[in-house]
Amino acid sequence: MRRRLFTWASLLILLLEPISAPASPPEQVRAEAEETARLLAKLLQSGRLVIERNQAVIDDPHRGDKGFTPEVFERQLREEFRQRTGIDLASLSQKSATFTAPPLARELLPALIEASKEVVNDAQVVINQRGIGYKNFIPATYGSQAAAHFSKRSHVQLKQTALQPRNPKNEPDEYESSVLRWLSGRPNGEAYVSELTESGRTLRVIMPIYYMRECLACHGEPKGEWDISGYPREGAHEGDLAGAISVRIPLEPR
Numbered sequence: 001m002r003r004r005l006f007t008w009a010s011l012l013i014l015l016l017e018p019i020s021a022p023a024s025p026p027e028q029v030r031a032e033a034e035e036t037a038r039l040l041a042k043l044l045q046s047g048r049l050v051i052e053r054n055q056a057v058i059d060d061p062h063r064g065d066k067g068f069t070p071e072v073f074e075r076q077l078r079e080e081f082r083q084r085t086g087i088d089l090a091s092l093s094q095k096s097a098t099f100t101a102p103p104l105a106r107e108l109l110p111a112l113i114e115a116s117k118e119v120v121n122d123a124q125v126v127i128n129q130r131g132i133g134y135k136n137f138i139p140a141t142y143g144s145q146a147a148a149h150f151s152k153r154s155h156v157q158l159k160q161t162a163l164q165p166r167n168p169k170n171e172p173d174e175y176e177s178s179v180l181r182w183l184s185g186r187p188n189g190e191a192y193v194s195e196l197t198e199s200g201r202t203l204r205v206i207m208p209i210y211y212m213r214e215c216l217a218c219h220g221e222p223k224g225e226w227d228i229s230g231y232p233r234e235g236a237h238e239g240d241l242a243g244a245i246s247v248r249i250p251l252e253p254r
Contacts, residue, residue, distance in 0.1 A: 026200075029251055030196065030203060030251065032102035032103075032104060032105075033102075033104065033203045033249045033251060034194050034203060034205060035101070035102050035105060036101075036102050036104040036105040036108060036156075036249065037156075037194070037203065037205035037247035037249055038192065038205065038207070039085065039087070039101070039105050039109060040105075040108060040109065040112060040156070040158055040247055041158075041192070041205065041207035041245040041247055042081065042084055042085055042207075043077075043081055043109060043112050043113070043116075044112065044116075044143055044146060044147060044158065044160075044245055045084070045207070045209070045245065046077055046080040046081040046084055047073075047077050047080075047116050047142060047143065047146060048139035048140075048142060048143050048209075049080055049139070050073060050076045050077050050080055051137070051138065051139045051142045052138075052139050052212070052214055053076075054068055054076075055138065055214075058127050058135060058137055059133050059134055059135055060133075061130065061131055061132055061133040062130070063130065064128055064129075064130040065128050066127055066128055068120070068127055069120075069121075069124070070117040070118075070120045070121045071117075073116070073117065073120045074113060074116075074117055077113065077116065078090075078113075087101070089109060089110075089113070092105070092106045092109060092110070104156075104249075108150075108154060108156060111150060111153065111154060112146070112150045112158070115146050115149035115150040115153070116142070116146040116149075118149055119142055119145040119146045119149060120142070122145075123137050134228050134229065136229060138229075140160065140166070140167070143160045143245075144160050144167055144169060144170060147159050147160055147245075148169070155250060156247065156248065156249050156250075157246075157247070157248040158245070158246070158247055159176075159245070159246045159247075159248075160209075160243060160244075160245060160246075161176045161180070161243055161244055161245075161246050162180070162242065162243030162244070163177065163180045163181070163184070163243070164234070165243070166229075166231050170243070172246075175197060175204060176206065176244070176246050179193050179204075179206045179244070180206075180241070180243070180244060183206075183208050183241055183244070184241050185241075186241075188208065188210040188239050188241070191208075192205060192206060192207040192208065193205065193206040194206075196251075200251070201250060201251055201252050202248060202249065202250050202251060203248070203249045203250075203251055204246070204247070204248055205246075205247040205248075205249075206244045206245070206246050206247075207244060207245045207247075208241055208243075208244050209241075209242045209243050209244055209245060210239055210240065210241060210242055211236045211237065211238055211239065211240045211241075211242045212238065213238050215236070215238075215242065216236065216237070216238060218231070218233065219233060219234045219236045219242070220233060220234075220235065220236055220237065221233065221235050221237075222235065223235025
């Protein structure tokens with residue numbers, strides 16, 4: 001199968017087929033599953049950004065209660081998601097909403113929010129500990145845990161992965177490795193990979209994650225030098241491929 005990058009515009013074409021030439025059911029099922037996968041990946045990315053922007057507060061050794069509660073996290077998560085997608089998550093339960101999300105997305109996005117809040121709640125003791133700076137509650141930690149919590153309760157599998165993951169739980173499977181190698185060296189952007197696997201029974205969506213400037217404190221130069229978390233730096237540069245968010249959705253009836 002020829003692999004290609006998808007963007008929001010290309011997906012919108014599938015979702016808004018003209019009435020005079022409606023998409024066949026399999027195409028519509030794929031389009032709705034793909035949009036659900038895209039939104040799940042964007043929501044997890046938004047959560048990672050919220051953690052990143054609160055990192056200085058989380059790692060402040062001079063403060064006890066940081067005030068970074070699950071409720072504060074949720075408000076920031078919803079706003080970050082709205083800015084990145086134009087979608088107000090409160091509208092998912094409103095039938096009259098301007099944006100009509102697929103039924104699967106309406107079901108799963110709130111589940112990922114709850115899973116994410118649970119991760120932040122479980123980390124409160126660590127976050128609020130005084131006298132310790134770096135606490136290892138970073139975007140990657142949040143993302144791995146939130147994806148795992150969500151996947152345990154859903155038929156949809158969500159995962160962070162990378163070719164050389166620091167966390168063994170993020171080890172890529174054969175398909176993910178193939179896509180990550182294919183993405184390596186390509187310019188970063190908002191595009192993602194979407195393919196049918198298992199004879200069309202499963203949709204795989206891979207959304208790349210690229211290193212931001214803030215990531216380079218641990219993942220940048222000099223390569224091989226130990227960072228604050230006790231791992232050797234990768235020697236990465238801003239914009240390099242860091243890994244991906246992988247979504248796997250079965251298309252057969254549950």
